Amino acid sequence: MCIENKYPHAETTRIENTLGQRPKMFEIDMLVPNGDAFEIKWRDATTDGDHITKEHTRLKVIANAGYHPIRVMFYYPQREQARRIQKTLETLYAGVGGHYYFGDSAWQYVRDYTEVDLLAVLNRIASEKTHGE
Known part of the structure; x- marks a missing residue:
């Protein structure tokens, strides 16, 4: 919603697997008219090497289509295997000229890209729900 607010013509898009x-x-979670193709995750469970293979193919298809892949993942996984897979994905994004943001850098990136402080909005909502304000 933050991206759509800033870029009204952005939309979820499906592209053919050409590889x-x-x-x-x-599926591209949010494709902005300038070519930025977002994959947005709260946290990625990443379970096996097949996940890496699929993600690598997805990245190449998106890049080959002329889009700029950007992964925004707000919470980094805690399991060591999942962390290793995320490091591999980070390398894959860099390899196709994309960007990978996680944790604090993801929150900051969304704020810089959209001018919406999503973390502050969510904290305010949580506070209102918790304290009944």
Whole structure:
């Protein structure tokens, strides 16, 4: 919603997998008209090497389509295996000229990109729900 607020023509988009048969399509969580293609995650469970292979293919398809892949993940996983997979994904994003933001850098990136302090908004909502304000 933060991206749509700043860029009204941004939208969720599906693109054909031009490098393989499975899956047939990849979803871009939010494609901005300037070509920024966002993958947005609260936290990524990442369970196995197949996840890395699919993500690598997805990144190449997006980059080959002329888009700029950007991953925003607000909470980094706690399991060591999941952390290793995230490090690999970070390298993959850099390899196709994309960007990977997680944790504090993700919150800051959203604030800088959209001019919406999403973390402050969520904290305010949580406070209102908790304290009945």
